[in-house]
Amino acid sequence: MLLEIKNLHAGIGGKEILKGLNLKVNKGEVHAIMGPNGSGKSTLSKVVAGHPSYEVISGEVLYEGKNLLELDPDERAREGVFLAFQYPVEVPGVTNSEFLRLAYNEKAKHNGDEDLDPLEFNDYLKEKAKIVEMSSDFFKRSVNEGFSGGEKKRNEILQMAVLAPKLAILDETDSGLDIDALRVVAEGVNKLRSSENGIILVTHYQRLLNYIQPDFVHVLAGGKVVKEGGKELALELEEKGYDWVKTATN
Amino acid sequence: MNSAALKTRYSGDFAKSLETAAQPEWLKELRTRAFSYFEGNGFPTPENEEWKYTNVSSFAGDEWSLAADSKQEFSTFVHEESKDKVLVFLNGKFSQELSRYEGLGEAVVLGFGDALAEEKYSDILRTRLGTLIETETNGFTALNTAFIEDGAFIFLHNNPNIDSPVQLLFMTDDGRVAFPRIMIVAEAFSEATFIESYSRASESRYLTNAVIEVSLADEAKIKHFRVQRESHNAFHIGATGAEVEKGSVYDSTNINLGAKVSRHEIAVRFNAEGGEVFVDGLYMLGEDQHHDTHSLIDHRVPNCVSHQSYKGIVDGKAHAVFNGKIFVRENASGTDGYQSNKNLLLSNDARVDTKPQLEIFNDDVKCAHGATVGQLEDEELFYLLSRGIRESLARNLLTYGFAEEVINKIDVESVKAKLDEAVLNRLNAQFLSK
Numbered sequence: 001m002l003l004e005i006k007n008l009h010a011g012i013g014g015k016e017i018l019k020g021l022n023l024k025v026n027k028g029e030v031h032a033i034m035g036p037n038g039s040g041k042s043t044l045s046k047v048v049a050g051h052p053s054y055e056v057i058s059g060e061v062l063y064e065g066k067n068l069l070e071l072d073p074d075e076r077a078r079e080g081v082f083l084a085f086q087y088p089v090e091v092p093g094v095t096n097s098e099f100l101r102l103a104y105n106e107k108a109k110h111n112g113d114e115d116l117d118p119l120e121f122n123d124y125l126k127e128k129a130k131i132v133e134m135s136s137d138f139f140k141r142s143v144n145e146g147f148s149g150g151e152k153k154r155n156e157i158l159q160m161a162v163l164a165p166k167l168a169i170l171d172e173t174d175s176g177l178d179i180d181a182l183r184v185v186a187e188g189v190n191k192l193r194s195s196e197n198g199i200i201l202v203t204h205y206q207r208l209l210n211y212i213q214p215d216f217v218h219v220l221a222g223g224k225v226v227k228e229g230g231k232e233l234a235l236e237l238e239e240k241g242y243d244w245v246k247t248a249t250n
Numbered sequence: 251m252n253s254a255a256l257k258t259r260y261s262g263d264f265a266k267s268l269e270t271a272a273q274p275e276w277l278k279e280l281r282t283r284a285f286s287y288f289e290g291n292g293f294p295t296p297e298n299e300e301w302k303y304t305n306v307s308s309f310a311g312d313e314w315s316l317a318a319d320s321k322q323e324f325s326t327f328v329h330e331e332s333k334d335k336v337l338v339f340l341n342g343k344f345s346q347e348l349s350r351y352e353g354l355g356e357a358v359v360l361g362f363g364d365a366l367a368e369e370k371y372s373d374i375l376r377t378r379l380g381t382l383i384e385t386e387t388n389g390f391t392a393l394n395t396a397f398i399e400d401g402a403f404i405f406l407h408n409n410p411n412i413d414s415p416v417q418l419l420f421m422t423d424d425g426r427v428a429f430p431r432i433m434i435v436a437e438a439f440s441e442a443t444f445i446e447s448y449s450r451a452s453e454s455r456y457l458t459n460a461v462i463e464v465s466l467a468d469e470a471k472i473k474h475f476r477v478q479r480e481s482h483n484a485f486h487i488g489a490t491g492a493e494v495e496k497g498s499v500y501d502s503t504n505i506n507l508g509a510k511v512s513r514h515e516i517a518v519r520f521n522a523e524g525g526e527v528f529v530d531g532l533y534m535l536g537e538d539q540h541h542d543t544h545s546l547i548d549h550r551v552p553n554c555v556s557h558q559s560y561k562g563i564v565d566g567k568a569h570a571v572f573n574g575k576i577f578v579r580e581n582a583s584g585t586d587g588y589q590s591n592k593n594l595l596l597s598n599d600a601r602v603d604t605k606p607q608l609e610i611f612n613d614d615v616k617c618a619h620g621a622t623v624g625q626l627e628d629e630e631l632f633y634l635l636s637r638g639i640r641e642s643l644a645r646n647l648l649t650y651g652f653a654e655e656v657i658n659k660i661d662v663e664s665v666k667a668k669l670d671e672a673v674l675n676r677l678n679a680q681f682l683s684k
Contacts, residue, residue, distance in 0.1 A: 074636075082636075089633035091648065102643065103638050103639055159637065
């Protein structure tokens with residue numbers, strides 16, 4: 001099993017947001033986590049990636065059978081966990097290609113692989129950029145600085161392509177995208193989907209799932225999973241609205 | 251140090267210098283007035299509000315000896331882009347022999363002695379010297395003025411269109427005090443870039459007290475990169491004064507990395523409508539360094555634009571002071587003034603005192619200012635960590651990026667490359683192989 005979350009209680013600033021969440025993800029699977037605002041979707045993403053502001057109160061998060069919670073966020077990343085941010089951060093003064101090469105080499109070192117020098121890495125990056133139809137102009141620009149919303153999200157998927165994670169969590173990757181950008185991003189994710197990785201799509205809307213077909217859909221409300229099913233659940237949810245699951249739980 | 255002792259310290263040198271100088275009467279009068287101000291007031295003390303955080307008593311009154319000829323090896327500090335137009339100042343004296351003029355085109359560059367010998371240039375100097383940096387600003391500017399002798403006069407006319415930067419290179423020997431003085435006059439429509447660089451060959455102890463005045467006529471465009479990388483045992487007091495006329499643009503970037511104690515005052519004034527000014531800077535301090543920037547942007551006339559962005563990175567037990575003032579006079583409607591000062595504290599013992607000020611006497615203006623002092627943003631740090639980058643490297647990358655926002659403005663490749671290297675060295679992080 002790639003990821004197993006057992007009865008997770010977690011929150012931020014003394015406020016409990018996840019209240020007994022369970023989730024299992026295997027390699028080769030795409031899971032959609034849906035839910036209304038405030039249901040705990042983003043908290044789940046941050047806790048798995050190891051954001052220091054979030055506290056785990058109780059429960060377990062096992063990654064390949066090991067306790068993920070005792071690893072620092074950078075260690076988790078080198079072990080193959082990746083979070084595509086809802087609001088990617090701008091890093092002025094550091095070019096995209098420098099940034100990605102540093103991250104790539106940190107991971108390569110961790111895995112006992114060869115470092116890539118700037119020239120080798122540039123070739124590698126060019127290949128990966130095709131996945132999200134990004135031109136090499138973006139390599140020389142500072143990380144996310146002056147990028148449009150769509151470009152930032154594409155850049156997140158480019159990072160995913162470069163780092164080839166085993167577990168990728170895409171936090172509201174569809175938010176703020178127009179239909180063309182959404183298509184590019186979704187196709188990128190589809191190309192990266194494989195039997196070797198697991199993907200968690202965190203989303204408010206069903207729209208993204210028209211492009212990336214999930215194997216499982218989990219609906220969150222009040223900090224736990226209240227409904228689970230196949231991809232048809234997302235359509236049902238779209239039709240009936242989140243009030244439907246809220247009533248279902250009560 | 252009482253003023254009587256100070257008076258004796260410099261009065262012999264002053265009397266001798268004044269007596270031997272072949273200078274017009276107006277200049278001797280200016281110098282005499284300056285010295286008498288110094289005798290009466292001495293160096294500024296922390297009781298003076300403008301000097302509250304910068305105490306000069308540890309060095310100002312030392313027995314520095316006045317300029318003598320120097321054997322400094324300066325060639326490694328000449329920037330590639332400027333090698334045929336570099337003006338060399340050793341111990342504060344402009345050296346015509348060591349300077350290179352071939353690339354200066356139509357620009358006139360003269361030592362003060364030669365400039366004063368020509369009536370046209372002497373008139374220009376008489377009407378401007380000491381008007382952009384007031385002689386009586388403080389004891390340092392007064393003393394610099396009192397010792398005006400071997401300065402340089404740069405005159406840009408007939409649109410010289412110098413296509414690459416002119417470098418002004420300063421070095422000072424151990425135990426010396428240097429009083430470099432420069433007057434740049436840019437006539438209408440002229441354009442040029444200046445690199446004003448203070449360098450060191452070794453970690454010697456000296457005092458630089460520099461004053462540069464820059465006068466821009468209509469539509470002139472001057473870029474001015476000031477890079478202070480003095481010895482870490484040295485002291486640096488510098489002043490830059492500029493005036494802009496109709497449609498002229500003065501774009502200045504001030505980098506402060508060196509010296510044990512340094513201060514830079516920059517005063518810019520708008521004389522006619524439609525001027526634009528950039529006053530940006532970076533100070534990066536560690537150990538027990540102290541730096542103080544005081545800026546004053548004087549909107550005297552309507553419809554001018556000023557931008558100020560200063561960033562500071564303060565580590566160790568270092569102390570940074572920023573005091574920036576935008577002054578909008580009563581008739582200066584349509585003023586657009588912006589000022590920001592952002593500081594990054596890298597240690598618990600580092601300290602920043604920042605005071606952005608707006609003084610506005612007109613309702614029809616657009617002005618904004620702000621200052622921040624803090625650590626790296628948690629969200630930024632987490633973003634880098636989540637990509638597998640180690641915390642120490644992530645912190646260095648973000649700090650580097652913070653500095654780069656200012657350094658990237660410098661469009662002279664070799665200056666930028668040297669500064670990149672300096673910042674990376676300071677961070678002890680050769681993580682970027684370029």
